[in-house]
Amino acid sequence: MAELLRFRDDEPVDHPAVTVDAFLDQSNAAAVRIEPGDDARALIPHLDHVRLVEVNFPAFTDGRGYSAARVLREAGYAGELRAVGDVLVDQLSAMRRCGFDSFAPDRPFDPADADAAFRHWPHVYQPAADGRVPIWNLRHGTDNG
């Protein structure tokens, strides 16, 4: 059982996530799991009663889950977004930026390494799903006019 690293205060969902297909067939489940080939946008009409979306990374080199996370956050999803599978310390910072707020890796992280990974970057260049203020706005403020 992988250790769960979580950046939320609410109670975790206590039942397993269903597949996207199963979820779309009987969408009363509160937890759903996205595989790399699934279209995250298919969940958008049902997000109001979803509390946990797991995004599976069968291989850490497959980056589709990063886009899935941002698509869901951009659609207003505020529930738990969990990266599961081949999730490594060196991906944590980017995943957090894309909107993941919990991590269930196949192999547990070294806590010190994980902590360092989240704190490593003093700034960010681009806006993403984590609300960090990009360097561009630190330079100029938020006025886009």
Next chain:
Amino acid sequence: MYKYDQYDQAMVDARVAEFRDQVRRRLEGKLSEDQFKPLRLMNGLYLQLHAYMLRVAVPYGTLNSRQMRALADIAEKYDRGYGHFTTRQNIQYNWIKLEDAGDILADLAAVEMHAIQTSGNCIRNISSDHFAGATADELVDPRPYAELLRQWSSFHPEFLALPRKFKIAVIASEADRAAMKLHDIGIRIVKNDAGELGAAFYVGGGMGRTPMIAPCIREFVPLDQLVTYAEACLRVYNRHGRRDNKFKARIKILVHELGADEYTRQVEEEFAHLLDQGIEPPRAELERIKTFFADPAFETDLPEDIDRSDPEFALWVDRNCVAHKAPGYVSAVISLKPVGGIPGDASAEQMRLIADLAKRYSFDELRVMHTQNIVLPHVRKADLHALWSALDEAGLAAPNLDQVDDIIACPGLDYCSLANARSIPVAQQISERFAANGKGKILGELKLKISGCINACGHHHAGHIGILGVDRKGVENYQLLLGGSEADDTSLGKITGPGFDEAGIVDAVEKATDVYLARRQDGERFLDTYRRIGMEPFKEALYG
């Protein structure tokens, strides 16, 4: 030239610290080689045949003399006293030790340089026109847009594990000196009927084993939506690009399989969505960046006349100097293609000399060309003879810009673990042959490009004459291609027929040029004659 502020510096410094930590965890066994590999690749560190290679980014090919000197120091301190300038306007060192890599990155960061995303499945160093800011035919200097995209693409959290590598070029003139349509995204800054600047997006070009010329998917993206449109192009690719087969994973395959219309439709849908997400930088950022690319203080009333009494100097001026927008100036190309040399190589001493000359004669600015030469972009005509004399003394005055011996060659089997055949010795023999027989002097513009395998790092598809090294039953074999072009008249070369051995390919190139010399009409380049008379006369000479 762009200068880092506290934020840019903090980001490259953080990157150095991150990489040192990754190396530490690799050595402690916390990271497997499979886990470490994408991390080192995104810091430019590539495992080749004999050693690690480090590829250093030269964003849009622009350097100052201090940076060039730092590159020379790295060559001496950590390598064998030389470096190799590449077709992405970067520099590579071929004999690097893993344990030195962190220190090299720190040395680079000290002069506002880095090796970030110069390899791996991410957005690579952004290339541009090597005559940007100097040529009269540009609408604007394209480099501010390239710098904006550099910042946007650096550590972009969504696009660090793309299906495959991703290359972007930005130009701002009708003439294409950056092979823009052979990139994953090619951007041309254009003006619309209302006189506003915008960006034309060409997506899905590339070389490699399946060469494609990028279709234009949007003729005008307003400049205050440039980053958002690029993000839309990348997101559609990241979500839908093929990941089942490494050889079909580039965006050109996605665009080809979906069709440009369907890909465009998906991008436009994503773009409409992203416009509401507020990801575009403030307009003030582009204005801030532009101030770094303002013209240097060009002098006025300079003499236009050049004393041409020394014929060798006059030849170099005719061949290697290119018209400049400011009266009394030219852009001077320093050839890294001496007869019999290794294309793109420069020794530490040569780099330091080039740095000194840039400081003295070109407002402290240098450019790396994708053709593996160096440009001093802003040289007074009055200084040309002194410049040429200094270059000539250092063996850097080969008068061969865009001539048959100005060869692009990949590292090939001498260095690269992917290669099937050697490229460098073939380039050396061709340049020696055309020097010895005197034909090199009379051929005019002829772009010759050599790749040592199908991955096409030597751009053989885009050569007026291209050479592709393959492995045929354990023996190096070379295919000949004719008719490619990377310029505004982009075209892909066609294979002439059966390949040749190493000696045979040099003969074959000479025979092809003989056909041209016999059949050319007034003012025709090799490429023009080929396009007019077709493949048959060449085949006849080669195989008849």
